[in-house]
Amino acid sequence: MLECYSPEKGSIQPCAKGKAAILVFSSPSEEERAVLTDEYGIDPHDLASALDPDELGRIEARGDMVVAILKRPRNFTGEDQLLFTVTSLGLFFTKRRLVVVASDDLGLFEDRAIRKVGDIRDAILKILYGTIAHFLGHLKVINMLSETLEGRISASMENRYLLDMFTLEKSLVYFVNGIDSNQAVLEKMRGAGAKLGFTEEQLETLDEIIIENRQCSKQAEIYSNILTGLMDARFSIVNNNLSVLMKRLTVISIVFMPMNLLAGIGGMSEFTSWTDGIPRWLSYGLFVLGLVPLGFLTSWALDRAGREHSRREERMHARMLRRIKPAK
DSSP states (O other), X not given: OEEEEEEETTEEEEOOGGGOSEEEEESOOHHHHHHHHHTSOOOHHHHHHHTOXXXXXXXXXXXXXXXXXXXEEOOOOGGGTTOOOEEEEEEEEXXXXXXXXXXXOOOTTOOOSXXXXXXXXXXXXXXXXXXXXXXXXXXXXXXXXXXXXXXXXXXXXXXXXXXXXXXXXXXXXXXXXXXXXXXXXXXXXXXXXXXXXXXXXXXXXXXXXXXHHHHHHHHHHHHHHHHHHTHHHHHHHHHHHHHHHHHHHHHHHHHHHHHHHHHHHHHHHHHHHHTTTSXXXXXXXXXXXHHHHHHHHHHHHHHHHHHHHHHHHHXXXXXXXXXXXXXX
């Protein structure tokens, strides 16, 4: 799909193709790819790189055309199962024309950091700012999902929450690599800024973009390190939840163990002979009523033993704290 724009009155306005200085090709068809290579002189290899999500960021000069491949977050959908990935974005610009090639519609000019757009260099800076803003927005979403999953893991033993955490961790790896790749492109673009036609004011804006991208990279690394470092702790939480459940099931089985023992000592035939002459509904009813207090007595004994163990642990912990002398 082709969209045509032109910098007019300090902003980017849609226009006809004949007057367009900015051409945006989203998911170009075979016919549009032929137009890009034949009419606009874009190398087929560079065109394929702009549509390859695994392509590394780079910037090169092809005669009077500059080719820049950037990384950008892919639009998230519910089918991605919490996997946030990155895609490539190709910028092919000369002195008077900018051709943008993307694998999908990314909303290139939605960012408001650069309000005044006078030429295509300002449009390039706006795209760079928008890329960083998209990364930061996705990082906030990943952080919110991580906190939500952390709470669910603390109260659950299901593997699907751990798998979701692994997926988010994988997403952060993609983001860190993509942001660092953009950093190399930005620094190289800054070094050749005068040759690329950037003014002094635009170079100052580019310096700000480099700082923003560096901060974004640091934030992504922090999120990634935190998520990686806490995975072992979350595994321990799941194992502890499983241990607590097994403890409860063991207590229940112990409560019923004395009753099973009494019921199995004589068997049903012996019990019938012992209660010969007594109506069965009365004998069995009394037997069941006798087992109920036994179950409550066993449960009380186990609960008391557990409380005694907890008190001993608390006393040991208190003694340990008293031995610790505060630093002067």
